[in-house]
Amino acid sequence: MKISRFFRIVPLLLAGLFILFYSCEKEESTLDKDLQLLGSETKSNKKNKKADVCHNGRIINVSINALGAHQGHGDAIDLDGDGYFDIDNSCSETDCDDDDPNKNPGIEGSCDGEPGTAELLYGTWETTEIDINSYVGGQTLTDYLIEEVGLTQEEAEEQAELFEDSFIPEISGSLTINRDNTYDSAFAGGTDSGTWELSADEMTLTLFEGPDTIVITINSISESLWYATTSDDFLLVLYGVPVVPDVNVTVIANVVFAK
Ligand SMILES: [Ca+2]
Ligand SMILES: [Ca+2]
Structure with a gap:
């Protein structure tokens, strides 16, 4: 060097x-x-007022107004847009905090309360x-x-x-x-x-x-x-x-x- x-x-x-x-x-x-690139998807999701839903093992993007209906029949949702869904599902591991795109099972240490080194x-x-x-x-x-x-x-x-x-x-x-x-x-x-x-x-x-x-x-x-x-x-x-x-x-x- x-x-x-x-x-x-x-x-x-x-x-x-x-x-x-x-x-x-x-x-x-x-x-x-x-390395992790964080957050960009979240912002666009919020702006467009849409979110991903894991529906019968398939990811669909719906209006946030429709989320309640999907949750009502047991679908998992990804409200923070980090690609991890909020409850046990067949699309991803479960998001430990679906309000924070910097916390999910893909970011080491982010789900145990201890921020990772990169963070x-x-x-x-x-x-x-x-x-x-x-x-x-x-x-x-x-x-x-x-x-x-x-x-x-x-x-x-x-x-x-x-x-x-x-x-x-x-x-x-x-x-x-x-x-x-x-x-x-x-x-x-x-x-x-x-x-x-x-x-x-x-x-x-x-x-x-x-x-x-x-x-x-x-x-x-x-x-x-x-x-x-x-x-x-x-x-x-x-x-x-x-x-x-x-x-x-x-x-x-x-x-x-x-x-
Ligand atoms: Ca999420
Ligand atoms: Ca998250």
Whole structure:
């Protein structure tokens, strides 16, 4: 992945050494594209004052004025237009809430009183805490700068902190997840928009902006707080020359969003 506007390449003056970190390619994620599109049918149904009825195993669209008669002889109806009928029937599973198209057996978690991850993601999130850590292999960047570059503990800590802190403004701001599978972000590093996908296990959100992708792990999410992690690798360059063999610096950002 390219980190795009989440992480911008940052030059770092390091104790007389000029170190540049370049984004390097990683394999693209292959994520489930199954996502829910909600609500549009409902609106048109209400406007036209018609609703679907499951009549002898067949779906018919009738005026809402005729619903009472159909219900009278045991037909199931779909008043919220989500494709799920209100009582036990042969056309669909039973709708748990026929007044709300966002609640039915097809939307995971929507019928047990707990909103699903996608439902929780919708809306505008503001970053409230950002913690950046960087690693070279199994070492922290600080340890690497001490052991491999020869800086003192104090110098290494200072430079690693400068490097890590440089990412914070880039990912401070807001991220809006829209129901039509688009997103808008407004970070200090720039505004952005594109599309999003949620993995089948609902633990990974991927943002697509043209050819760029940003993969965000959803550690936990509630109505008001979202704990997210994103990371990217950069190639270490010393004196303007890539270190040979390649040295990858992995930057991991733990972000708390609030809504
Ligand atoms: Ca329904
Ligand atoms: Ca429903």
